[in-house]
Amino acid sequence: MDRIEQNEAGLEKSQQMLELIKHYHEGQFRSNGKVPYWHHSQSVAEIMLDAIKQSGEFEGEEGKVEQLFLAAQGHDLYEDTDIDPDEIKEKFGVEIHDLIQGLTNEHGDHDRAGYIEKLINASEEVRLIKFADMVDNTVGCAYNIFDLGVEWVKGFFLPIISEQREKLADLTFTKYPRTATLLKSQFDFSYQRLQQNLAKYE
Numbered sequence: 001m002d003r004i005e006q007n008e009a010g011l012e013k014s015q016q017m018l019e020l021i022k023h024y025h026e027g028q029f030r031s032n033g034k035v036p037y038w039h040h041s042q043s044v045a046e047i048m049l050d051a052i053k054q055s056g057e058f059e060g061e062e063g064k065v066e067q068l069f070l071a072a073q074g075h076d077l078y079e080d081t082d083i084d085p086d087e088i089k090e091k092f093g094v095e096i097h098d099l100i101q102g103l104t105n106e107h108g109d110h111d112r113a114g115y116i117e118k119l120i121n122a123s124e125e126v127r128l129i130k131f132a133d134m135v136d137n138t139v140g141c142a143y144n145i146f147d148l149g150v151e152w153v154k155g156f157f158l159p160i161i162s163e164q165r166e167k168l169a170d171l172t173f174t175k176y177p178r179t180a181t182l183l184k185s186q187f188d189f190s191y192q193r194l195q196q197n198l199a200k201y202e
């Protein structure tokens with residue numbers, strides 16, 4: 001296994017986090033009730049890890065990669081479940097808690113402006129995970145319009161993701177510019193595909 005991917009201890013922790021998100025997201029589904037929610041959380045982590053590996057920017061920072069992967073797996077725990085943040089601190093450390101907290105919209109989708117401002121001022125690590133989240137959310141909508149419903153995609157999801165695209169696309173990354181560029185490119189592709197697929201329903 002590529003050493004930047006995960007060492008044995010990292011694999012154990014990621015498996016622990018996987019079991020945790022399966023437990024706390026139990027009963028939550030995506031794609032109109034067809035896909036367990038934890039699939040999204042795991043996909044976000046894998047999208048981000050793939051960009052990290054392609055960029056080559058994290059050589060010698062295996063600990064940082066592990067933190068990002070774990071936080072990406074758990075990125076929706078505070079926002080969408082009743083987990084006590086202390087459980088994350090105890091099992092995975094304060095660094096993972098801080099990353100998940102940085103990705104959490106405490107006030108829900110009705111406070112989009114506040115959440116975007118939070119992301120603009122967040123660390124690059126938080127923003128990398130958010131871009132991976134945007135990629136997976138947009139891909140999921142682009143290829144499940146029929147199941148999700150055209151009205152929901154156009155009326156609810158598209159305004160949110162379009163606003164995030166407008167406000168976050170030009171953010172500067174100085175520590176991890178290549179990783180950010182890869183994730184932004186994936187997001188742009190998925191956003192255009194969403195627009196193309198929506199046009200088929202007009």
